[in-house]
Amino acid sequence: MAPMLERFVSPGKGNGLRATSGISRGRLVVSAEPLASCVSNMQAREVCHHCFTRRETLLRCSQCKMARYCDTTCQKQAWSVHKRECKCLCRLLPRLPTDSVRLAARAIFALLSPPKSSIGELYTLDEHESHLDSMPEQKKEGLSQLASMLEAYTQQEVSNLTQEVTSALPSSCRDALSLIAKVTCNCFTISDGELQELGVGLYPSLSLLNHDCRPNCVMVFEGTKIQLRAVQDINPGDELTISYTETLSLTEDRQKQLEDQYHFVCRCQRCESPEEDGLMLSGEKAKWSPLKEALSRLEGLKTESKWQELLESCSHLLSAADGEVPDENLYKLRITDMALDASVHLELWEEALRYGIKTLPAYRRHYPDPHPVHGVQLLRVGKLQHYLEFTDDALDTFTQAFKILKITHGEDHPLTFDLQMKMEECRCETDHKSSGKH
Numbered sequence: 001m002a003p004m005l006e007r008f009v010s011p012g013k014g015n016g017l018r019a020t021s022g023i024s025r026g027r028l029v030v031s032a033e034p035l036a037s038c039v040s041n042m043q044a045r046e047v048c049h050h051c052f053t054r055r056e057t058l059l060r061c062s063q064c065k066m067a068r069y070c071d072t073t074c075q076k077q078a079w080s081v082h083k084r085e086c087k088c089l090c091r092l093l094p095r096l097p098t099d100s101v102r103l104a105a106r107a108i109f110a111l112l113s114p115p116k117s118s119i120g121e122l123y124t125l126d127e128h129e130s131h132l133d134s135m136p137e138q139k140k141e142g143l144s145q146l147a148s149m150l151e152a153y154t155q156q157e158v159s160n161l162t163q164e165v166t167s168a169l170p171s172s173c174r175d176a177l178s179l180i181a182k183v184t185c186n187c188f189t190i191s192d193g194e195l196q197e198l199g200v201g202l203y204p205s206l207s208l209l210n211h212d213c214r215p216n217c218v219m220v221f222e223g224t225k226i227q228l229r230a231v232q233d234i235n236p237g238d239e240l241t242i243s244y245t246e247t248l249s250l251t252e253d254r255q256k257q258l259e260d261q262y263h264f265v266c267r268c269q270r271c272e273s274p275e276e277d278g279l280m281l282s283g284e285k286a287k288w289s290p291l292k293e294a295l296s297r298l299e300g301l302k303t304e305s306k307w308q309e310l311l312e313s314c315s316h317l318l319s320a321a322d323g324e325v326p327d328e329n330l331y332k333l334r335i336t337d338m339a340l341d342a343s344v345h346l347e348l349w350e351e352a353l354r355y356g357i358k359t360l361p362a363y364r365r366h367y368p369d370p371h372p373v374h375g376v377q378l379l380r381v382g383k384l385q386h387y388l389e390f391t392d393d394a395l396d397t398f399t400q401a402f403k404i405l406k407i408t409h410g411e412d413h414p415l416t417f418d419l420q421m422k423m424e425e426c427r428c429e430t431d432h433k434s435s436g437k438h
């Protein structure tokens, strides 16, 4: 465990992690490699299964035809982890196991050729709750199906294990159902610097981090390495927390998600005094209701990449709401964000910039602490301004993005590094322009 933190029993929450010394905002608290990780099925064709880099062209594993790599170097380095998985995938073809089944299998395989450090990690996983006892029957049923799939998928490879190796597994990891229950409850979504989902991973020591709807830490990834950073000043003895849910959502929705997925009732300060819901629901209900009702249809269009139709619907709804619903309203903000996405996909840059700028004051109010989502939004808007040659505005927006990203991502993160290059470019362009005038 990193020197700044220790495990403790958090009242009402079970195990947790707390600070052993003061931790100032922006400080890297801990970084960790996963015990196991995999690119999600949705991203499998676009992301290297070894280094998790997104690329247009990737080499395909000639056997399973599922795993893809940047080049032969990534492929070679991945082989020790992919070897057993590859056989399992071939046996199940053309069926593809779900992400959680692939991840659970990788956790088992990690144990077959474990670096010493990962054994301790697995025992940490052994201590995690599976929540099977308190789970509704329907959910248990779903997990049982995943457990059967895990058994069918790993059958040959696992029955080949020597008795010795099997007995080295913590007891809870020998039973497919409790392993899959733990994996679904303790896995982290791995995303790139711009917060686009890449895959899933298990980081058992960080699974001890408890949730708070206004957390004092955030997690950002570099490849598959997780980095936990403080976004508030933390006192010695304070519990370290992260958010398991989307920060920008109503108390009722956060609580429902936490109960359904993580099986607890959140009693954090933000949940106990939900004033912010008022800001998220600002404006007259009769005016914003049509926006709320349209959301699921719009999200469907987004999932299907129907950008033209999405943009038309959003733009229609937003013009009707203009002047009637404040920009801070959560539903209006979500639709403005979708209009931004659609415009970017359609390469309508001026339109994208117009929507992007409209979201910024609302983001500022909704994210009182430095938050990756806010930093990345500023970065997106800055890039649009830069591309459209509003250089002074771009530099200003990039500067605001940098203030946040140096805390949430750190100054060494590739995204922050790229941002600094962009700021430098803006400065050069401005100098060039002003010297040209003389």
Ligand SMILES: [Zn+2]
Pocket (backbone or CB within 6 Å): 048, 049, 050, 051, 052, 053, 069, 070, 071, 074
């Ligand atoms: Zn790679």
Ligand SMILES: [Zn+2]
Pocket (backbone or CB within 6 Å): 061, 062, 063, 064, 065, 066, 067, 082, 085, 086, 087
């Ligand atoms: Zn393969």
Ligand SMILES: [Zn+2]
Pocket (backbone or CB within 6 Å): 212, 213, 214, 266, 267, 268, 269, 270, 271
């Ligand atoms: Zn809460």
